[in-house]
Amino acid sequence: DARVTQTPRHKVTEMGQEVTMRCQPILGHNTVFWYRQTMMQGLELLAYFRNRAPLDDSGMPKDRFSAEMPDATLATLKIQPSEPRDSAVYFCASGNRISYEQYFGPGTRLTVT
Amino acid sequence: KQEVTQIPAALSVPEGENLVLNCSFTDSAIYNLQWFRQDPGKGLTSLLLIQSSQREQTSGRLNASLDKSSGRSTLYIAASQPGDSATYLCAVTGTGGFKTIFGAGTRLFVKA
Numbered sequence: 001d002a003r004v005t006q007t008p009r010h011k012v013t014e015m016g017q018e019v020t021m022r023c024q025p026i027l028g029h030n031t032v033f034w035y036r037q038t039m040m041q042g043l044e045l046l047a048y049f050r051n052r053a054p055l056d057d058s059g060m061p062k063d064r065f066s067a068e069m070p071d072a073t074l075a076t077l078k079i080q081p082s083e084p085r086d087s088a089v090y091f092c093a094s095g096n097r098i099s100y101e102q103y104f105g106p107g108t109r110l111t112v113t
Numbered sequence: 114k115q116e117v118t119q120i121p122a123a124l125s126v127p128e129g130e131n132l133v134l135n136c137s138f139t140d141s142a143i144y145n146l147q148w149f150r151q152d153p154g155k156g157l158t159s160l161l162l163i164q165s166s167q168r169e170q171t172s173g174r175l176n177a178s179l180d181k182s183s184g185r186s187t188l189y190i191a192a193s194q195p196g197d198s199a200t201y202l203c204a205v206t207g208t209g210g211f212k213t214i215f216g217a218g219t220r221l222f223v224k225a
Contacts, residue, residue: 100144
């Protein structure tokens with residue numbers, strides 16, 4: 001049963017600390033998406049990759065967020081320095097290379113105090 | 114800029130009712146539209162995917178339709194059950210770069 005995996009599932013950190021979230025897309029999928037979900041804003045697209053190349057990261061605060069795909073089995077989202085307003089659930093999704101149907105991971109619940 | 118709206122924001126129905134959830138979008142240049150279900154505190158589960166060239170898709174008690182020209186999609190749930198209680202989200206992926214925009218969701222509660 002192919003699934004998107006994300007680590008860690010929960011993260012509590014203090015303001016100013018670096019946070020790294022990891023995602024393993026479904027094998028064979030060629031697109032990876034990072035989303036953030038909050039009660040106020042709903043689901044927002046932060047960045048996405050196709051064939052490991054970043055296509056659009058206009059949804060990310062550039063000064064503190066960065067997203068990379070060092071290889072086809074790993075996508076990372078980093079926040080440095082973290083702020084309380086970054087508290088949210090961060091989802092990774094991978095997309096089927098033909099239909100672009102998206103499959104979501106379980107999310108990382110981030111709390112910045 | 115694509116905007117996706119879902120109506121109603123919340124819905125409460127008795128068990129057994131057939132119901133329709135609505136999704137509208139402003140830019141018809143879409144690659145596909147996908148319906149998801151999200152249970153409280155959980156991730157998103159894909160329900161149905163409709164490609165831009167398709168008019169509808171069916172899975173079990175669910176049927177989703179797409180009318181690109183009017184910028185609308187509907188999710189029809191037949192014979193609703195308490196287990197259908199969740200938030201339903203529609204997501205539109207555009208043709209220019211495959212950017213995906215989500216609606217705010219419809220929170221459904223099915224009473225036993």
